[in-house]
Amino acid sequence: MEVTRERTLLMVKPDGVRRSLVGLIITRIEQKGLAISNMRMFRMDDAFARTFYAEHDGRDYFPALLSFMTSGPVVALQVESPNAIALVRTAIGAIRPEDRLPGTIRADFSTQLTENVVHASASPTDAERELALVFGDSHATLGTVHE
Numbered sequence: 001m002e003v004t005r006e007r008t009l010l011m012v013k014p015d016g017v018r019r020s021l022v023g024l025i026i027t028r029i030e031q032k033g034l035a036i037s038n039m040r041m042f043r044m045d046d047a048f049a050r051t052f053y054a055e056h057d058g059r060d061y062f063p064a065l066l067s068f069m070t071s072g073p074v075v076a077l078q079v080e081s082p083n084a085i086a087l088v089r090t091a092i093g094a095i096r097p098e099d100r101l102p103g104t105i106r107a108d109f110s111t112q113l114t115e116n117v118v119h120a121s122a123s124p125t126d127a128e129r130e131l132a133l134v135f136g137d138s139h140a141t142l143g144t145v146h147e
């Protein structure tokens with residue numbers, strides 16, 4: 001079967017950075033054989049968080065999400081591989097704490113719905129939009145680290 005080489009965004013959220021989980025999360029991604037081809041640590045301001053999470057605007061949890069995402073720095077990783085979007089989504093685990101399978105990042109490091117350690121793009125459209133927001137023009141230029 002044809003596999004599509006993809007780029008996706010994996011982001012360690014402020015709780016993950018505060019709890020010093022960045023190294024562990026990077027190790028899991030690298031050990032799985034996924035290539036990290038760009039990385040950026042930054043702190044979201046309110047406007048950036050509103051744009052990044054625009055599709056959640058109006059939900060009851062949106063104000064809490066904004067407050068959480070602007071509470072400290074995040075670490076954004078551009079991940080590349082065949083089927084990167086689905087592979088990274090599987091690796092992070094489900095949104096609902098009770099649905100998270102052991103061995104996934106959210107299951108292993110969080111019991112919370114909002115403070116869930118990591119975010120990953122859900123679709124090719126989301127991935128391109130989120131990578132462009134986080135890395136701007138630089139997201140296309142580093143190329144692939146691993147073959």
Ligand SMILES: Nc1ncnc2c1ncn2[C@@H]1O[C@@H]2COP(=O)(O)O[C@H]2[C@H]1O
Nearest residue numbers: 056061065095113114115116118119120
């Ligand atoms: N009921 C909910 N459904 C989806 N996301 C939620 C909910 N409550 C809080 N959130 C937060 O909103 C975020 C949206 O996408 P994330 O995958 O980054 O992770 C989600 C959680 O941090």
